[in-house]
Amino acid sequence: MSITVTEDRLDPRVTHGPTRRRPTGPGLPDTSGAPSRAALERLGLVRVADATGDPEGRLAHELRDQRVIGRLRSYGGETTDVLLLDGGTGEIPTTYFLNDRPDPMDREPLAPSLRTLVDFAAAVDELAALRGRFASCADRYGPQAAAEASRRLLAVFEEGAEGEEPASLWKMAALIRPLALVAGPGSRSGLTLDLPPRLLDDEFGAQEIVRFEEVDFPAALTHEPTLRFLREVGLPEDGPWFFSLDTEVPLPTLEEYTADDPGAAPGPAGAERLVRLGHLLEDTSLVVDGTTGAVLCWSEPDGALRPLSTDLSTLAFTLWLVHRERALDAEHALSDAYERLTDTMTRALAAVDPLARDPAPGTPTDDGLRYWPGVFEDYAGAELCA
Template sequence: MVRDPGSDRVYLLDLYDPRYAQVHPLAPSMESLRRLVDAVADFDGRCGRFADLTGHSGPEAVREASERLVAVLGGESWAAQDWGVDRGPEQWPLALPNLWRIVAVVKPLALIAAPGRGLLLDLPARALVDVFGEDGVRRFAPDELPSALVHEPTRRFLGEVGLPKEAPSFCAAGPPDAPLRTLAEDHAESARNPELRHLYEDADGHPPVADADQRLHLGSTPQDVDVVLDGRTGAVHHAPCTYDRLTPMNADISSLAFALWMHGTARDLVERHDLKGGTDDFYVHLAEILLATLAAWDPGACRESNSQGDPDDPDARDEYVYWPEVFHDAAGGAL
């Protein structure tokens, strides 16, 4: 962050390479910056001017919160300043600089859900349909859920809300309408498949986890890890294809569905409001605010890793914290 002493304007400094240093509008003045930060803190805490949003949830709550944030953040004297190559609010989407419009459209996404009934959160039944389409969401009939899934809130969620068949960071397991399989069943079936046999050549040295008959295979990811549901507790993990080791991914199925919904929604918001900037200058800011929004519900899903995680490296697998890896994958175009 830098300040122009002549005008008092405040900028974000992009100093990836000193030869190509760039500055981006942040606030018309230091006093304005304090007001902007206070407004975001009020929203995060649902206090002050945003106190009345407490207890509100659903699509209308998301829309209202975003509109109010845009109004509050846009209430500063942006148009009274000369922002040079960044032009001004007449050219900015939502009449806000990049960072503040990311805040204004991403942070309200947390309001789509309310506290859950036996799960972390209660996602509206049509939330996934609104993003992935009616044919893009699978809801499970009781006979499509194996007896190993004894966690009743998870059974209810899969029947009422379901999961996307295909999302930017998830692909549902098996053919449509096929029952979910336990890890033990899926491991045995995959190991017999001639096209997959090479993946299981060392399977004897990496047997599936001891309770593989009580965990379910939900789907796969572009990062070549599988999504696993604990049928007893409802916790969600990721695992290599051999299922010999599990790493926490989401607290439960509702948090997983929220993360998938948010990722799908963010793809549309990025394009509509130019959230990443012309040369992806704000990609890292977008990733961090998405993670903060997910962490508001499920802090464990966004925990920091102690090293550079690699899902293919057995020694680093515990450190592969899925959602931070996904959202920060600028090279892979995750956002």
């Protein structure tokens, strides 16, 4: 489906020929990676001065007649940065407006033209679906497959940027989104994912990975793929956001753990089958359902048991993803555009483990809050920074 406008509805001050021909001819396809184009669909192209109101005339002259073409969309569907169009050159920058001042803030280049913007967005969609330019990546997984997809996507952006550095939105997409190809669908493991051998050891260091023994497992832990993962693959002893495993004593059930701590809140229903692996925050326990292998978090302050990850394979991938992102940030300063980084990370995680982002209640006390998106979006903590 494409969004088009007729010639009579397109502002005559949009003089750039290819830009005029795009919305009045082939239109703009409604792809998930493209901006929300409500303004274009309803009104043609809206002047910045009209979109902001600008009652005091504070906008710079060169900004007043630029056009608002739409907004970027986050993974959750919320609109974020405003997309502008320079009617003379056809360039597409982004900006944002503050409620207490109508004039736009700094502008950042996004694409040199509408055509390029549509092509970039289509390339990201093709990667996500492994079709089109990325059809050959289907059924290929591992670090090499991810690196190849990253190079291919970055090449699209570099060619379309016409000699300029690709905008942060595209650079993040090329560096982070292909990381979803590192782990393939679970066949050998019996879990959601088959992680490449030594993936965690190579990322965190072999000495930082804890592998458990039979003596560590309580009788409640009967899910064989989970037992095998803990024995053979293991997890980092410490990870992001205060993640830490219990390694001093055999793993207790959540029922046993709360009974041994006089100050702990009573556990949820079914605590006798939940095995406590460690904690995420000081008052939030990391637990695995001993029967199904589902990974959850138990929050003592609000008495809520919430889904965290589908199973240990997706939990391990999430920890790996965050660690890898921090290394990329140290090299490419991705966190300079932190809001875009959090959205890109959420998209990459959701591609591998949709449950980590799905707000649908998974337990009787689940309120829909999800741990990983929440900590990604903790701008004050800025834990995605290197």
